[in-house]
Amino acid sequence: MFFRRPKPQQQPFKVIRAIQAVYNRGNRIGIPRSNDQKVLGSVRVILSSVGTLYVIGTPIGNLGDLTLRASRILSSVPLVAAEDTRVTRRLLAHLDAHPRLLSCHEHNWKRQLPRLLEALDEGDVALATDAGSPAISDPGAGLVAAVAEAGHSVVTIPGVSAVTAALSTLVLFESPHRLRATLTDIADALNDPPIAVCRELTKLHEEVWRGTASDALAYFAAPRGEFTVVIGPVTLDAPDQTASQDELLQTARHTLAEHRAAGKRGRDAVAEVVASTGLPRRAVYALWVETGSSDSGNAGKR
Incomplete structure (x- = not known):
């Protein structure tokens, strides 16, 4: 939550300098430190x-x-x-x-x-x-x-x-009664990406929350105000790459045979199979030639 401060660049450090001055004076006159050092350190961390x-x-x-x-x-x-x-x-x-x-x-x-x-x-x-x-x-x-x-x-x-005030490429404006449903969809569809949820952006009581979509669901249990949701980089699950090389070659051979039977041109058939299987173009072209030789041999036997 952001709030207004009368000269924010000066006031907090007047406080910490005053605390330091009192602490240093205590050192000079021999007052034991006890826990004062820890207190001063905590104040320094908070105000830093x-x-x-x-x-x-x-x-x-x-x-x-x-x-x-x-x-x-x-x-x-x-x-x-x-x-x-x-x-x-x-x-x-x-x-x-x-x-x-x-x-x-x-x-x-x-x-x-x-x-x-x-x-x-x-x-x-x-x-x-x-x-x-x-x-x-x-x-x-x-x-x-x-x-x-x-x-x-x-x-x-x-x-x-x-829109550009949110500093990202994917920005959603959302109302409070739809926010939780939207966060659920983001978590499910986009693999729970990092997001920023900006509440009452540019208004007096604006708030910026950062985390994952699922964490936002827990934080915004009863959302109030108008929201801008900024979605960070999305990492989707990689496609299944468990098929063996032999299985891919068999699939390519079968598909090429179907394309040849349908009268498709070799260049188009090879390009389509390369795109669908990820096999090297040279290997797919060799299969195309092979399926043509097989068809010619079978035709001769008949």
């Missing part, structure tokens, strides 16, 4: 993931298409990760915004990832591309996945398309 990555949908051709929410985020974050800093700098100049820029494109995003994660440990960061929504035709998908894996929140700030 407080930074949010805002994925900004930028105008494709008209700066006037930039949303008010995107303008507010770009004007308030201390750092913007940009596909091309020159293009993004022009957009920021249009807003009279002056955050630091971090170049993050196809060829360097993995190298820049540690710097981005370090910045997220200090506060919020925006991700923007030259035009459109990040992760559609740029390296944003890998970067967003890495940020989420590191434990930081990822919030999309949509542009002109609601």
